[in-house]
Amino acid sequence: MNTDATKGTAMVTSTVPNTTAFVSTDADTISGYLSDAYGAGMRVSSSDHNPQLRHRRTHAPGFHLETIAQSATLDFDGEPLPTLVIVTTNTARLQRTSGDSDRRYRPGDVCLGAYPGRPFTCTWSPGELTTCVLDLAVLDRIAAPAPAWQPTPVRFTSLDPHSATAAAHWRHTHAYVTDLLDNPEAAGSPLLIANATHLLATAALATFANTALTDPTIEDRRDATPTTLRRALAYIDDNADQTITVADIAAAARVSIRALQLAFRRYRDTTPMAHLHRVRLQHADHMLATADPSTTTVAAVAARWGFTNPRLFAAHYRNAYGVPPSHTLHKHS
Template sequence: MVTDAHTTAFQSTDADTIGTYLSDAYGAGMQVRSSEQRPLLRHRRTHTTGFDVDAIAQSATLDFQGEPLPTVVIVATSTARLHRTSGDSDRRYGPGEICLGAYPGLPFTCTWSPGELTTCVLDPAALAHVAAPAPGRHTPLIRFTSLDPLSPAAAAHWRHTHSYVTELLTNSEAAASPLLVATAAHLIATVTLTTFANTALTDPTIEDRHDATPTTLRRAIAYIDENAARDVTVADIAAAANISLRALQLVFRRHRDTTPMAYLRRVRLDHAHHTLATADPGATTVAAVAARWGFTTPRRFAALYRGAYGVPPARTLRDTP
């Protein structure tokens, strides 16, 4: 269960110290050579269970030789340029591009020109949880088959999601909400799986279609209704309904013309509506109620609320008897 987010910072002008720090930060040995005698590197990490978001800036050209990474590292360049090799991939990246740091289980080399970039470090377990198969079955290891995004649109969507999640984690009120932070972890894991080619199965099988029945839908809905206040993932819902993740998506699409998470969002919206309608306007805020029920930004919450109830949430709170 995700409980909090916290930030650490590092700065050094010694290449050996930088190499030791980055080896510890990314869990893999790295040898670093610098084009300058005293390269300045600044590293800021926001950490929470399941993933980290890092902002890094440095003043020299750094050459890395890295051992296999135990995590999935997504690199997004800001002003820096990279030349990265891993396995059969030998690519150069300019400002504004994204890529995976290395193939799973393979070493990598990288030349990083002066400038800024960000990294997102994902625990493989977070990816496996998002792509979990039917309950009781072995979860296969997810392997990425390309280090580059599937398309420019997919890359843009990943960057947008990364910015959104980073902003969320740096908001002290949002970062203190376990439900919001957990939602961020699931979101970044999901968008990573849809951005880079990988071995996770996505199409429903014959068994999935057979399992997508009104009975399994009722089990899924009952679980959502009873656990809306908890950190609920699509994998949790599928397990409660005793079907695969693909069957769960199919049954909601077939019988409700929606998705499991969209249904969960509507249930939470109804709870938020009840909270606003019965709360003391002097003791709570719309933002606090939105965060309590897993809505990551007040603006998005207000738009959903107005669409569902025809009035802004602030009016419901203000008009509370």
């Protein structure tokens, strides 16, 4: 990943992960930079004449991960955001108003920065935030009730996590993806980045109440058949090395995402993505068994099949096959 620093210049998102940085002590410069960075006008004011702000953003297709810190109390008056911004207050305090929500947040809290498409105001005390900026189109595709339908925009009905457990899950997911992007081998894999995008989007939908969280319809229950399952299994077997999502699998099976999930629960007692995980583990096992240990590593095989954490891959592998992956790689050497 590349790192650039700038003062008052908006960054252009790359098609591969890269990191940019910004620092300024001028409120007007900060306003202009943040307006460009978030694609919405922001007016920033402060009683401090030199409010230092530091902004570090890792760009990836479909999302950005950010660390933002500042030294003074800043007041924001923001125009409607075109993205979903998920905020974790590491050491700062916030008071934010958007729509019918007017809340105060302490260090360690998780919230949405604003309702997408609606203006907001915010007072941010000195300290650090981490944020995730998600492309709304990614959320809409994942939440689409049927793959052949035009995605309906997801509408969030709360700016706060629906439970403390959900907030903890978001923090864990954010930290996991941050670690992934800090790993050059993982960050260079399109499969892993696509999986990270999907993971963040599904975690956001699970953390905050929204219009996508509905039960299967009568049509979904009717379509959750063995034929649907066979189509899905065939597609997964043929495309396990590709960057596929649950929406792609549903499209191949010619049913809605909820019908697909119901079919896997009915006939396999699992989920589509859990089955994909199992298939990729099988491919990794075959590669380990046939690879030359002098030119191949366990970490490389794990990354090839979408496993970003070698230690976690080793645990999954041992659970499935009873031996560590290194044993399979070296047994013929």
